[in-house]
Amino acid sequence: MVEVGFGGGQALAEFAATHPSWQCVGIELYQPGIGALTLQCEARGLDNVWFVEDNVRLVLPSWPAASVAFVAIYFPDPWPKARHHKRRLVQPSFVREIVRVLEPGGRLALATDWEHYAEQMLAVCDAAPALVNEAGAGCFSLPAAAPRPATRFEQRGLALGHDIRDLLYRKRVDNDNAGHTPPS
Numbered sequence: 733m734v735e736v737g738f739g740g741g742q743a744l745a746e747f748a749a750t751h752p753s754w755q756c757v758g759i760e761l762y763q764p765g766i767g768a769l770t771l772q773c774e775a776r777g778l779d780n781v782w783f784v785e786d787n788v789r790l791v792l793p794s795w796p797a798a799s800v801a802f803v804a805i806y807f808p809d810p811w812p813k814a815r816h817h818k819r820r821l822v823q824p825s826f827v828r829e830i831v832r833v834l835e836p837g838g839r840l841a842l843a844t845d846w847e848h849y850a851e852q853m854l855a856v857c858d859a860a861p862a863l864v865n866e867a868g869a870g871c872f873s874l875p876a877a878a879p880r881p882a883t884r885f886e887q888r889g890l891a892l893g894h895d896i897r898d899l900l901y902r903k904r905v906d907n908d909n910a911g912h913t914p915p916s
């Protein structure tokens with residue numbers, strides 16, 4: 733699995749601890765976050781966590797297709813001002829790259845406390861032909877469907893009175909109905 737922008741690493745360390753047979757990779761630019769993750773791995777004796785200190789937009793294109801079973805993007809930078817929306821990570825080109833690295837049947841989980849960004853995530857991911865919204869098109873996911881530990885930025889959002897929205901997608905396998913009407 734890969735977590736994009738793991739921040740303090742709470743979710744990644746927890747996932748690795750509860751999935752010891754998985755190889756867990758975090759991609760993060762923020763050095764103190766990488767330090768925090770490293771300390772958690774040492775404290776918990778985790779030997780299935782790797783990190784890449786780089787911009788995910790530069791990292792993913794060098795990864796093989798269909799090589800990841802699960803991609804998590806929790807509370808990415810919201811860039812709330814309209815003039816900054818173009819800086820948001822979850823854009824059609826980035827989602828295409830995620831779809832490429834996901835194996836068929838692999839899952840993409842996202843969460844945010846910013847309503848406008850949540851709507852953007854929903855629109856962009858629902859529009860990706862290879863992704864199936866596990867909650868149904870146009871719907872956010874119930875937290876129980878995509879369990880994850882609380883992260884620092886989730887707690888910050890809750891303290892601000894924001895609602896949390898989760899999204900969960902599955903990459904189609906070849907025999908999935910791709911939403912097209914079959915020829916009669």
Ligand SMILES: C[S@@+](CC[C@H](N)C(=O)[O-])C[C@H]1O[C@@H](n2cnc3c(N)ncnc32)[C@H](O)[C@@H]1O
Binds near residue numbers: 736786807808810883
């Ligand atoms: C708002 S924080 C959320 C951190 C964590 N997921 C959480 O929920 O607490 C977003 C994180 O994404 C990282 N980030 C932003 N853009 C990135 C990029 N292009 N590549 C890798 N990491 C990125 C930032 O450094 C930051 O740590």
